[in-house]
Amino acid sequence: MNTAKVKFPSLQNKIKPEDFTPLAEGYFDEENLDTEEIGYWKASWQRLKKNKIAMTALVLIVILILFAFIGPLLSPYTYDQQIRGDEALWPCLKHPFGTDRLGRDILVRCMVGSRISIIVGLVSAVIVMIVGSIYGAISGLVGGKTDIIMMRIVDIIYSVPEILLIVVIKMVISEPLDNLIQTVPAFHGLQKIGSGLIAIFIVYGLLYWVGMARIVRGQILQLKNLEFVTASEALGCSRSRLIREHLLPNCIGQLIATVMLQIPSAIFTEAFLSYLGIGVSAPMASLGSLTSEALNGIASYPYRVIFPAALISLIILSFNLFGDGLRDALDPKMKK
Amino acid sequence: METNTNRDQQDILLEVKNLKKYFPIRTGFVKKTDLKAVDDVSFFIRKGETLGIVGESGCGKTTLGRTILRLEEPTSGDIRYDGETIIGKDMKPYRNHMQIVFQDPYASLDPRKTVSDIIGEAMDIQKLYASKAERREKILNLMNLVGLNREFYNRFPHEFSGGQRQRIGIARALAVDPGFIVCDEPVSALDVSIQAQIINMLEELQETRQLTYLFIAHDLAIVKHISNRIGVMYLGHMVELTTSAELYKNPLHPYTQMLLSAIPIADPDRSESRERIRLEGEIPSPLNPPSGCPFRTRCPRGAQCCAEQMPELKEVEQGHYVACHVL
Amino acid sequence: MHTSRYIVKRIILAAVSLFAIITLTFFLMNLMPGDPFMSEKATEENRAILIAKYGLDQPVYVQYGKYLINLFQGDMGTSYVLQKGRAVKDIIFESFAVSMQLGLKALVVALICGIVLGCISGLCKDKLPDNIIRVFSSLGISMPGYVVASGLMIVLAVNLGILPVTYNKPGGEIMPIITLALYPTSYLTRLTRASILEVMNQDYLRTERAKGMSEFVVVFIHALKNSLIPVITYLGPLTASILTGGFVAESVFNVPGLGRYFVTSISSRDYTMIMGVTIFYSALIVVMNLVCDILYKVVDPRITLD
Numbered sequence: 031m032n033t034a035k036v037k038f039p040s041l042q043n044k045i046k047p048e049d050f051t052p053l054a055e056g057y058f059d060e061e062n063l064d065t066e067e068i069g070y071w072k073a074s075w076q077r078l079k080k081n082k083i084a085m086t087a088l089v090l091i092v093i094l095i096l097f098a099f100i101g102p103l104l105s106p107y108t109y110d111q112q113i114r115g116d117e118a119l120w121p122c123l124k125h126p127f128g129t130d131r132l133g134r135d136i137l138v139r140c141m142v143g144s145r146i147s148i149i150v151g152l153v154s155a156v157i158v159m160i161v162g163s164i165y166g167a168i169s170g171l172v173g174g175k176t177d178i179i180m181m182r183i184v185d186i187i188y189s190v191p192e193i194l195l196i197v198v199i200k201m202v203i204s205e206p207l208d209n210l211i212q213t214v215p216a217f218h219g220l221q222k223i224g225s226g227l228i229a230i231f232i233v234y235g236l237l238y239w240v241g242m243a244r245i246v247r248g249q250i251l252q253l254k255n256l257e258f259v260t261a262s263e264a265l266g267c268s269r270s271r272l273i274r275e276h277l278l279p280n281c282i283g284q285l286i287a288t289v290m291l292q293i294p295s296a297i298f299t300e301a302f303l304s305y306l307g308i309g310v311s312a313p314m315a316s317l318g319s320l321t322s323e324a325l326n327g328i329a330s331y332p333y334r335v336i337f338p339a340a341l342i343s344l345i346i347l348s349f350n351l352f353g354d355g356l357r358d359a360l361d362p363k364m365k366k
Numbered sequence: 367m368e369t370n371t372n373r374d375q376q377d378i379l380l381e382v383k384n385l386k387k388y389f390p391i392r393t394g395f396v397k398k399t400d401l402k403a404v405d406d407v408s409f410f411i412r413k414g415e416t417l418g419i420v421g422e423s424g425c426g427k428t429t430l431g432r433t434i435l436r437l438e439e440p441t442s443g444d445i446r447y448d449g450e451t452i453i454g455k456d457m458k459p460y461r462n463h464m465q466i467v468f469q470d471p472y473a474s475l476d477p478r479k480t481v482s483d484i485i486g487e488a489m490d491i492q493k494l495y496a497s498k499a500e501r502r503e504k505i506l507n508l509m510n511l512v513g514l515n516r517e518f519y520n521r522f523p524h525e526f527s528g529g530q531r532q533r534i535g536i537a538r539a540l541a542v543d544p545g546f547i548v549c550d551e552p553v554s555a556l557d558v559s560i561q562a563q564i565i566n567m568l569e570e571l572q573e574t575r576q577l578t579y580l581f582i583a584h585d586l587a588i589v590k591h592i593s594n595r596i597g598v599m600y601l602g603h604m605v606e607l608t609t610s611a612e613l614y615k616n617p618l619h620p621y622t623q624m625l626l627s628a629i630p631i632a633d634p635d636r637s638e639s640r641e642r643i644r645l646e647g648e649i650p651s652p653l654n655p656p657s658g659c660p661f662r663t664r665c666p667r668g669a670q671c672c673a674e675q676m677p678e679l680k681e682v683e684q685g686h687y688v689a690c691h692v693l
Numbered sequence: 694m695h696t697s698r699y700i701v702k703r704i705i706l707a708a709v710s711l712f713a714i715i716t717l718t719f720f721l722m723n724l725m726p727g728d729p730f731m732s733e734k735a736t737e738e739n740r741a742i743l744i745a746k747y748g749l750d751q752p753v754y755v756q757y758g759k760y761l762i763n764l765f766q767g768d769m770g771t772s773y774v775l776q777k778g779r780a781v782k783d784i785i786f787e788s789f790a791v792s793m794q795l796g797l798k799a800l801v802v803a804l805i806c807g808i809v810l811g812c813i814s815g816l817c818k819d820k821l822p823d824n825i826i827r828v829f830s831s832l833g834i835s836m837p838g839y840v841v842a843s844g845l846m847i848v849l850a851v852n853l854g855i856l857p858v859t860y861n862k863p864g865g866e867i868m869p870i871i872t873l874a875l876y877p878t879s880y881l882t883r884l885t886r887a888s889i890l891e892v893m894n895q896d897y898l899r900t901e902r903a904k905g906m907s908e909f910v911v912v913f914i915h916a917l918k919n920s921l922i923p924v925i926t927y928l929g930p931l932t933a934s935i936l937t938g939g940f941v942a943e944s945v946f947n948v949p950g951l952g953r954y955f956v957t958s959i960s961s962r963d964y965t966m967i968m969g970v971t972i973f974y975s976a977l978i979v980v981m982n983l984v985c986d987i988l989y990k991v992v993d994p995r996i997t998l999d
Contacts, residue, residue: 182706182709185706185710186706186709186710186713190710190713190714190717190975191933191971191974191975191978193940194955194970194971194974194975195717195721195971197955197959198718198721198722198967198971199721201959201962202721202722202724256473256474257468257469257470257473257474258473258474258475258476260432260437260466260468260474261466261468261474261475261535261538262476262487263437264435264437264461264465264466265461265465265487265488265491265492265538265541265542266457266458266461266462266488266491266492267487267491268491271491275479275487276476276478276479279478280476280477280478294835298837301837301839302837302838302839302940302941305837305839305941306940306941306944306956308959318837318839321839321840321843322839325839325843325846325945332847332851332852335843335847336847339839339840339843339844340840342837342840343832343835343836343837343840344835346834346835346836346837347831347832347835350831350834350835351831
């Protein structure tokens with residue numbers, strides 16, 4: 031019945047003799063075949079696919095990930111390799127992004143820098159999601175006094191300027207961490223990451239999850255009052271089953287969308303710190319440190335600034351746009 | 367309450383004695399006031415009977431239904447199911463006997479679950495099947511019982527109309543084969559034409575499965591149709607309780623009389639000749655109820671003692687209980 | 694919740710936050726290895742004298758108590774390293790005056806541009822102006838401050854040469870202000886747009902139209918008023934973002950502001966400076982958030998602390 035499209039040319043029904051012929055055998059059976067259910071994820075994916083901007087951003091993200099993780103393997107140079115005779119070259123065939131003062135290939139350094147940015151974004155997002163959702167879920171589920179106290183703590187943390195704290199924590203941990211890396215062999219791997227990045231992760235684990243915790247708690251409180259939760263309780267549903275089967279699946283969409291939008295914010299912070307010189311430690315490069323290194327010679331070698339600066343903006347932009355699209359697709363209620 | 371005289375102890379399925387449910391509400395900086403949602407309510411329900419509960423919104427009837435199932439922990443009082451108290455006990459075994467159908471067919475079904483998982487949840491929790499095939503068979507039987515097509519097995523709630531959703535909700539309640547069901551305004555969110563279908567189905571199910579209902583509604587006509595006896599609630603109190611025929615023929619509490627006179631009559635002649643008692647004023651805030659009789663602020667009778675003393679629910683005729691000083 | 698009760702609660706919360714921040718910063722500073730005089734070319738003896746002079750040899754809780762008492766009297770101690778012997782308070786106030794001047798200008802620019810662009814975008818939904826504004830605001834929230842700063846530097850100062858590279862020449866304020874204002878402008882644009890779109894669908898606006906109100910009155914009197922409410926809550930974080938953004942803008946353009954001092958005090962381990970600046974910034978942000986929340990509550994009484 032497609033009445034919406036019919037423009038009612040006349041008020042009289044046009045009845046044709048065919049309308050009275052019996053339906054073919056099995057007409058309804060065929061109709062039943064069409065009742066294949068569309069799940070939540072499938073429906074969300076279909077909504078997402080219709081969003082051209084989000085899909086473009088997704089493609090960009092995939093390309094950027096390939097660039098950052100596969101790229102360095104394909105390059106003939108490594109990020110810390112100083113090529114004699116190739117110092118301070120403008121972009122050319124041999125070095126598409128040019129080289130720096132020490133003859134290091136900027137393309138491969140940008141790839142490694144992008145890798146750092148993407149890793150920072152993803153790891154921080156995971157930390158934020160785990161800490162924030164556990165905290166928020168406990169606060170929302172237990173309720174009462176516990177909830178009030180937990181939320182006041184969140185309020186306090188919320189007003190701490192996190193950038194300042196990252197700087198302070200980085201300074202506090204950098205020396206003990208270096209000692210740890212040198213004395214305990216198991217921590218050698220951490221050396222490459224550097225104390226700056228670890229400080230970022232620590233601060234994300236300590237502070238940045240509060241936004242997430244608020245969202246999760248809000249969702250849980252909203253869901254908790256819905257009748258289907260009461261219905262499950264009336265069926266004798268245990269608390270753990272309630273969380274697993276009903277609460278979590280119902281707020282997972284919002285969770286994912288929030289986490290996706292957390293990624294660009296973490297990348298932002300890392301770039302900022304690296305720019306200030308307290309992010310990754312040399313010779314490891316991040317897009318922030320590359321830009322800040324190049325800034326001194328900005329008048330003569332603008333390309334050294336332009337490539338990493340453009341890359342980081344592109345990474346953040348794609349995650350932002352994809353996150354926006356994902357939020358709309360996963361939670362159609364919010365789109366109204 | 368001296369009610370033992372006229373009832374057979376054997377027949378009673380559910381008995382509620384002096385049930386109270388207070389919610390502490392902050393009203394000032396540190397001051398807390400109790401919101402008396404259910405205040406000293408007592409009644410019993412016989413096996414196979416339907417007890418209707420009516421009252422304006424906010425009178426505590428929904429809280430009463432939920433407290434009886436201990437979805438809200440009662441503040442005080444006793445609830446006895448089949449002769450045994452359920453207060454302070456692990457409710458899980460009782461969840462097999464006492465179930466609930468909700469008012470809002472949209473909010474009461476988990477939007478992420480298929481129909482089969484919604485209906486089957488109770489069986490999963492209570493482990494009521496031996497094999498997957500048995501589970502499926504049981505679910506399909508239940509769907510058939512409430513008039514849902516087999517094809518809906520794997521569908522999601524959002525694909526259904528309100529009436530169909532309510533059928534799913536009823537099937538879910540029936541999954542554990544309960545003896546007692548609280549119907550919390552099960553039709554008030556539905557279209558009038560659908561209401562009749564659901565009511566008829568509930569009645570059929572009651573007959574075939576020997577169910578006992580506590581039927582909560584604000585629509586007197588529906589309650590009269592389905593109930594054997596009716597209780598009228600006002601501000602957390604039970605003000606009148608009797609058989610539905612008696613309630614209509616001979617309402618004794620002024621509040622009941624007002625409610626009944628507000629029902630529209632389809633016959634214009636009778637409608638015009640009828641004397642209407644208008645319900646004046648607003649229902650008072652349950653946080654700050656009037657002293658003495660809760661209804662006195664809107665009551666046309668009004669006597670001296672009303673402000674001082676809370677009237678008790680007394681049996682004035684056989685099986686007819688009223689809480690009013692002025693009869 | 695009554696407005697007065699809300700305000701009292703909110704103020705207590707702000708005080709507790711501030712106290713927590715002070716305590717946290719203090720103990721973090723104490724965890725820091727080494728002391729500020731390690732790098733000095735001083736004998737062990739001299740170092741010991743310096744440490745004793747600044748009370749660094751006393752137990753931590755004594756130092757903490759002293760610090761708190763001094764802080765309440767408005768004394769943040771003296772700088773050990775950076776400007777030896779000068780009161781931290783003076784350094785902060787002097788450099789903050791510079792930062793605040795820039796920051797306020799950027800704030801005004803961001804507020805005006807953000808709200809105007811957001812309104813245009815929201816009212817012309819899916820038309821050309823909206824699309825253009827959306828592209829630019831998406832870009833704006835995706836560019837870290839230093840990218841903006843270096844981009845401006847390359848284009849305006851180096852290639853075109855129309856603006857001076859350093860801050861103290863005429864016109865030198867323009868680039869730092871753009872750097873500071875770009876992110877908040879873009880964010881505000883998006884916020885205002887979303888808010889306008891939400892408000893425009895509300896029934897009460899339909900009622901206004903049905904009453905025969907002109908579209909101008911509907912939009913500018915009724916819609917705008919309500920759609921600006923969320924903007925108020927953003928004012929707190931906005932200030933924070935302009936302040937922290939100041940770190941970059943000030944160091945790129947050589948502005949003698951507080952942000953630059955903070956960066957240099959870190960590298961020179963100037964404990965009292967770092968602590969002073971952290972606490973000062975935090976207090977500023979806490980107070981800004983407090984003011985915004987109270988404003989918000991006054992404008993929209995539905996808000997509660999939860």
